[in-house]
Amino acid sequence: MIYPARIHKGDTIGVIAPASPVIRKELYRGITFFEEMGLYVKLGKHIDQERGYLAGTDQERLADMHAMFADPSVKAIFCARGGYGTGRMAAEIDYDLIRKHPKIFWGYSDITYLHTAIRQTTGLVTFHGPMVASDIAKADFAELSANLFEQLFFPTKLCYSEAVSPLQVFVPGEATGELVGGNLSLLVSTLGTPHEIDTEGKLLLLEDIGEEPYRVDAMLNQLKLAGKLCHVAGMIIGDFALPTPKKEKPSLSLDQVFQHYFAELNCPVMSGFKIGHCTPNFSVPLGVKATLSTSKKTLVINAGVK
Template sequence: MLSYRLKPGDTIGIIAPAGPIEQEKLERSFSFFENMGLKIKLGEHVYDQYGYLAGKDTNRLADFHRMVADRNVKAIIFARGGYGTGRIIDKIDMELIKKNPKIIWGYSDITFLHTAIRQATGLITFHGPMPASDMVKKDFDTLSSQLFRQLFGPTNLIYSESISRLTVYREGEASGKIVGGNLSLLVQTLGTPYEISTKDKLLFIEDIGEEPYRVDAMMNQLRLAGKLQQAAGIIIGDFAEADPKVQPSLRLEEVWKHYFKNYRKPVIAGFRIGHCFPHFSIPLGVEATLSSRTKTLQLSPGVR
């Protein structure tokens, strides 16, 4: 299910469903949206803090539901990730989302929301940089900024080596709906009603601050759950701050080779999608094609 595109004059809602945010940082991001002709509506509890959470669960959930129900809000942009979306996921009114489909944008801890909402409603959501954690950084670059424009009209995206060097671990070409996101969050869905479905899908993974042995453990859990075998192909995004602190250690490249040495489907790494710049924003749930021959990832539009 595609959301309607944005147009100048539309209102976007900004809420914090996970970790707490700094007001000054969020406010510095407002000009990014205003320069695109968009109006901003803040969640009532966007500046709340409750320990490592952006307010009590009930208030973060209420902000989300209010934005979904508000017909004047055309897109919901999450202020930052952190931790906390998994705590409210079983309270989200999926029927309300079905009745009010709109653009949903964020990443990292938001992976839990992307997965649950897509699988319950069929809504296409967007994996992209967030206002309080990315758009205010000095290295927020032109490409990362321009990719927000895909929300203003149907856009076919092509990722090639013109953006970054790509490494092929297994050759081949595969098409399917692209799913996934933050690896640690995908693992958290296993054994829950929101468990990630990878059957015949292109599985995308990324993460930050996870050493090779931790990535190894999470990949092994996906393997044991059948998620790697069921996928049509694997897209390895950015794994930031992954240098091992525990020595001796395998390199991350060795971890990938271990899990994909006998894989019979395409596996390509090096995509600048994740906790990095440029951050190549993508719609999740759209049809996509991964090809080792052309070293490209092609994605269908995420809006109509």
Template sequence: MMYPKRLHPGQTVGVIAPASPPNLKHLHQSIPFLNELGLHVKIAPHVTSTYGYLAGTDKERVYDLHMMFADRDVDAIICAGGGYGTSRIADSINYKLIKQNPKIFWGYSDITYLHTAIQKKTGLVTFHGPMLSSDVGKEHFDSFSKSMFHQLFQPTLLHYTDAISPLNVISDGVATARLVGGNLSLLVNSIGSPYEIETKDKLLFIEDVGEEPYRIDSFLSQLKLSGKLDEAAGIVVGDFNDAEPKKRNESLTLDQVLHHYFANLDIPVLSGFKIGHCLPHFAVPLGSKATLSSLTASLTIEAGVS
């Protein structure tokens, strides 16, 4: 794996919108937080563009991503928001440019597709964390979630226990491996593509938002049938916000769905992590080595910066 360099006060972060149009009010309200961290902010030229449900055309969004990786004055890249659109641009990205200019890349939700593609093509560790217009710029963004940005300034060992949120053991075990994954629907979307999620001997992290139990069942079925669950060293179940059934009264619960796919795996599987579309939002470096343990009900992740 390739680790990006840590940030220092006085450096610059670039802001891009590689998926859907961000809420510009919330985006601008997020800038003071970055300034408080001692950072300058450079907003890509097409962040305010719209093309239907996309933040500009595919060409414009790729241009902004390339510009920020190529700009020697930009030391980190933070996504304004998610939505939809990153899978459309994966084939147009210059991964050699990213590999030659490794830097912090931060986002989640639809950004999962870019995390997976960049990691597969370059080996760069990237960060699954709260975004500017989606989270940081909103009034209810909490101090714990803000504190997760500190890991970008100093190599930090992250330790998640039930002191942060109640954790549930679905399957017993202990495993140490590199952490991969993100938004479940995007991981499933990658299967069969050149950017297919690789889970062999990895800790697979999953989360999602607004998906009913039958949809989550469908996604997990695809992971199972494609061998992704059997290959994993362990599974970290993050937050599944707004997962209640809506279309019909008869439904399995989310816990029943998770138990069906995970309980009989001979690997550690724990759920309840506040990682995903939630607050607090525990930000994690994808690609870093981590240890998942049912014995201590914990997840420990090595630093994502050098």
């Protein structure tokens, strides 16, 4: 794996919108957070663009991403928000550019597609965490989420335990492997593409938002039939911010869905992690070694920067 360099106070960071459009006032509220950390912020040239549900054309969004990786003054790249659109760019990304100029790359949700494509093509460790306009700008942005940005300034081994949130064991055990994954619907969208998620021997993180249990069931079934669950080292179930199922429609519970797909796996499975579309949102590096222990109820993750 390629570990990006840590950042320092006084550095310049880049902010881009590779998926859906941003609301300008929310973007600037989020920028203030970084400025208070002693960082300078450079915005992507096309960050104000709107094209329906996209923040500009594929070429404009891709150009901003390439420009930030190529700019020697920019030490880290943060995504303004998710939404939709990153998978449309994946085939045209200059992965050699990223490999030659590795930097901190941060986001989640729709950014899962970029995490997966970049890591599997270049070996770069990237970061799954709250975004500038959609999360950091909120008045209730959690102190824990804010504090976890410190992992970018100092190589930090993270330890998630029940001090953060209650954790539920589906399958007991302990396993060490490379931490991969992210948003379930985005991971499913990689199947059958050149960027299909590789889960063999990995600790697989899953999270999502707005998906009723039957939709989560369908996506987990697709992962299972694609062979993505049979050789994982362990499963880390993050937050699933669900809408209330319609009262007139019978439904399984999310725990029943998880039980169906995970109970017979030959690896540790634990849920309840506040990782994803939630408060707090516990940010983690992807591509690093981590250890999941159900007896200790911990997830210990190696540092993501050098």
